[in-house]
Amino acid sequence: MTQPPPSATASENLTFGEVSLLRVDHVGIAVPDLDAALRFYADTFGLRCVHEETNEEQGVREAMLAVGDGSGPRIQLLAPARPDSAIAKFLDRSGPGLQQLAYTVADVEAASAALRAKGLRLLYDTPRRGTAGSRINFVHPKDAGGVLVELVEPA
Numbered sequence: 001m002t003q004p005p006p007s008a009t010a011s012e013n014l015t016f017g018e019v020s021l022l023r024v025d026h027v028g029i030a031v032p033d034l035d036a037a038l039r040f041y042a043d044t045f046g047l048r049c050v051h052e053e054t055n056e057e058q059g060v061r062e063a064m065l066a067v068g069d070g071s072g073p074r075i076q077l078l079a080p081a082r083p084d085s086a087i088a089k090f091l092d093r094s095g096p097g098l099q100q101l102a103y104t105v106a107d108v109e110a111a112s113a114a115l116r117a118k119g120l121r122l123l124y125d126t127p128r129r130g131t132a133g134s135r136i137n138f139v140h141p142k143d144a145g146g147v148l149v150e151l152v153e154p155a
């Protein structure tokens with residue numbers, strides 16, 4: 001494991017440079033039924049729901065689950081709110097399961113621009129509203145090793 005130079009602070013990002021990923025924000029899991037999934041994750045793993053909402057623009061019902069003391073990354077459950085949503089299409093194509101890996105960024109526009117400069121495609125020209133009023137964008141999975149990467153600038 002490579003150690004940071006002695007002058008580095010914990011808040012410096014030595015791995016991603018100008019993209020400035022700050023931490024893993026959450027892992028998104030597509031589910032066909034949000035209420036059933038919430039019961040499963042609570043009863044099976046003891047996870048607690050710390051936020052739930054419907055994002056009409058994205059056509060998704062979602063919930064954020066806390067793990068352990070709740071200080072780390074979240075698990076996001078995503079269920080379709082309408083049949084033409086991206087999550088409904090994902091479920092039709094792939095079934096339930098891991099759908100995305102999200103990173104917190106300080107500035108979603110700057111991170112998007114830095115990734116575009118590296119030749120990666122982003123799904124949106126400008127950020128959209130995400131969970132709890134955050135601003136988000138996604139890196140196309142074909143440009144990220146098959147992983148849908150979400151960039152999250154918290155509200």
